[in-house]
Amino acid sequence: xxxxxxxxxxxxxxxxxxxxxxxxxxxxxxxxxxxxxxxxxxxxxxxxxxxxxxxxxxxxxxxxxxxxxxxxxxxxxxxxxxxxxxxxxxxxxxxxxxxxxxxxxxxxxxxxxxxxxxxxxxxxxxxxxxxxxxxxxxxxxxxxxxxxxxxxxxxxxxxxxxxxxxxxxxxxxxxxxxxxxxxxxxxxxxxxxxxxxxxxxxxxxxxxxxxxxxxxxxxxxxxxxxx
Amino acid sequence: xxxxxxxxxxxxxxxxxxxxxxxxxxxxxxxxxxxxxxxxxxxxxxxxxxxxxxxxxxxxxxxxxxxxxxxxxxxxxxxxxxxxxxxxxxxxxxxxxxxxxxxxxxxxxxxxxxxxxxxxxxxxxxxxxxxxxxxxxxxxxxxxxxxxxxxxxxxxxxxxxxxxxxxxxxxxxxxxxxxxxxxxxxxxxxxxxxxxxxxxxxxxxxxxxxxxxxx
Numbered sequence: 001x002x003x004x005x006x007x008x009x010x011x012x013x014x015x016x017x018x019x020x021x022x023x024x025x026x027x028x029x030x031x032x033x034x035x036x037x038x039x040x041x042x043x044x045x046x047x048x049x050x051x052x053x054x055x056x057x058x059x060x061x062x063x064x065x066x067x068x069x070x071x072x073x074x075x076x077x078x079x080x081x082x083x084x085x086x087x088x089x090x091x092x093x094x095x096x097x098x099x100x101x102x103x104x105x106x107x108x109x110x111x112x113x114x115x116x117x118x119x120x121x122x123x124x125x126x127x128x129x130x131x132x133x134x135x136x137x138x139x140x141x142x143x144x145x146x147x148x149x150x151x152x153x154x155x156x157x158x159x160x161x162x163x164x165x166x167x168x169x170x171x172x173x174x175x176x177x178x179x180x181x182x183x184x185x186x187x188x189x190x191x192x193x194x195x196x197x198x199x200x201x202x203x204x205x206x207x208x209x210x211x212x213x214x215x216x217x218x219x220x221x222x223x224x225x226x227x
Numbered sequence: 228x229x230x231x232x233x234x235x236x237x238x239x240x241x242x243x244x245x246x247x248x249x250x251x252x253x254x255x256x257x258x259x260x261x262x263x264x265x266x267x268x269x270x271x272x273x274x275x276x277x278x279x280x281x282x283x284x285x286x287x288x289x290x291x292x293x294x295x296x297x298x299x300x301x302x303x304x305x306x307x308x309x310x311x312x313x314x315x316x317x318x319x320x321x322x323x324x325x326x327x328x329x330x331x332x333x334x335x336x337x338x339x340x341x342x343x344x345x346x347x348x349x350x351x352x353x354x355x356x357x358x359x360x361x362x363x364x365x366x367x368x369x370x371x372x373x374x375x376x377x378x379x380x381x382x383x384x385x386x387x388x389x390x391x392x393x394x395x396x397x398x399x400x401x402x403x404x405x406x407x408x409x410x411x412x413x414x415x416x417x418x419x420x421x422x423x424x425x426x427x428x429x430x431x432x433x434x435x436x437x438x439x440x441x442x
Contacts, residue, residue: 003305066378066424067417068385070396075417078409156288163290167389174292181300188301195289195297202288 009184010193020176021197027090027172028159031097035158036151038098039105040140046106047113057106064103070164072096077168093165093172101158108150112143145217145227152209156202163198173197231406236415242398243419249384249394252316254377257323264328266357269335279328286325292386294318299390315387323380330376334369335361371438375431378424385420395419 010017042057049057064072076099077092087095116139124134144151166175177194181187214221267279286294299314309317338361346356388397399416403409 062425062428063417063421066382066428067420068382068396070385070388071399071413071417071420074399074409074413078403079413080410082407082409160288160290163292164386166292174290174296177293177296185304187304188297191293191297191301195293198290198293199285199288 003188005189006186007189007193009180009186009190013180013184016176016180017173017193017197020171020173021201023090023170024159024162024172024201027093027097027165027170028155028162030094031101031162032155032158034094034098035101036105038102040109042102042106043109043113044135044139046110061103061106064100065107069096069100069161070167072100073164073168089165089168089170092168093162093170097158097162097165100161101154104154104158105151108147108154109143111150112147113139115146116143141216142227145220148209148213148217152206152213155209156205159201159205160198229405231402231408231411235402235406235412238402239395239398239412239415239419242393243395243423245392245394246381246384246396246420247423249312249315249319249387249392250377250381253319253323253380253384256316256320257327257380260320260324261327261331264324265331265335268328268332283325283329286321287329291318291322291383292389294321295386295390311387311390311392314390315384315392319380319383319387322383323376326376326379327373330372331365331369334365334372337368338364368438371431371434374427374434378427378431381424381427382420 042060045053046057046061073093073096076096077087077089080087080092120138120142121134124138129138162172163174165172166178169175171179173194177190181190184190220227264279264282267275268283270276270279295315295318298318299309299311302309302314342360342364343356346360351359384394385396387394388400391397393401395416399412403412406412
């Protein structure tokens with residue numbers, strides 16, 4: 001093999017990679033947080049809502065989980081703008097990623113909420129907790145603790161999937177890689193570098209989710225046993 | 228500008244065949260590579276376990292899009308020019324193998340340990356234990372999640388569009404370039420994907436329910 005590896009472009013272009021990675025982090029943290037809120041509300045609607053609400057959230061989950069993210073991003077960015085709702089590429093990406101994350105979160109949190117037994121709700125009622133307190137402390141937090149590993153993996157998968165936003169000209173990490181490789185013709189090296197950055201980001205996100213879990217689930221922190 | 232017409236829809240449906248072909252390649256390739264990976268993950272050898280889990284973590288920690296770019300543009304510039312179908316098929320195979328390997332490892336581990344101990348007592352060697360006792364039981368557990376994962380494969384073939392392979396997503400972009408009605412076109416594309424994926428999702432759920440009914 002006569003190919004010579006050359007990583008010299010890094011000396012000059014590393015700020016570009018850093019900027020791309022930073023945008024990836026911003027986009028995905030926003031989408032994960034917003035998607036979590038959407039998904040939690042939909043999960044509650046899916047378990048405790050009336051028949052119409054249940055049907056609507058069910059359709060949302062199935063529609064999103066059975067179509068590719070690429071097409072969802074195209075519909076939000078190109079589709080909505082042709083209908084007159086013009087969103088910037090960054091906003092479109094966050095919107096599409098949020099809708100996507102929301103659907104998966106709904107399904108994950110639904111499993112958690114359904115695992116909370118009726119007797120828990122009755123006990124909360126007897127203790128005189130308000131409806132909001134019951135939902136927050138008796139339903140949501142324990143439900144979340146049960147399904148937290150799935151939520152965390154879904155968050156990491158979403159971060160990786162955000163690379164697809166490069167296709168609507170969002171200047172995140174993958175788009176940066178495309179730009180640098182078209183300047184330097186070092187495509188193999190560029191994509192290896194970016195793959196390493198994504199690996200590091202995955203590790204970082206896992207660590208972040210673990211830390212949030214430690215902060216959120218006091219019971220688990222003290223006892224160290226699964227709920 | 229050309230009006231959107233029935234021919235466009237026909238073109239999309241024809242392109243969907245390439246989506247299906249790519250999905251089949253990815254699934255078959257992923258299965259061929261995934262089974263040894265799963266077996267390595269439960270192997271007694273530390274080296275084999277480490278290698279398999281290293282591979283799985285590598286693939287699961289990088290976006291499929293980057294793997295695709297590496298195998299198409301990266302290898303291309305190094306002198307190994309692959310045609311888009313091969314590059315996409317290869318990337319999706321690597322991707323599917325990592326996930327299937329991890330799913331199947333879980334299924335092998337879900338077979339009660341006592342089964343292996345009993346096989347051991349009967350004097351079966353390690354190969355016989357896996358071939359006749361453990362794997363046949365693991366396959367039954369593995370079917371629902373494997374069918375569920377097929378949905379992910381079908382959806383991820385859409386990424387092959389970025390290296391110019393004309394499957395469903397790329398066909399949608401091509402039609403959009405001549406008609407410029409993105410909302411209608413990409414909704415149609417989404418519906419075709421849904422028509423492929425939803426039956427698989429339903430099948431996975433039904434199989435799951437049936438698998439649990441016996442317990």
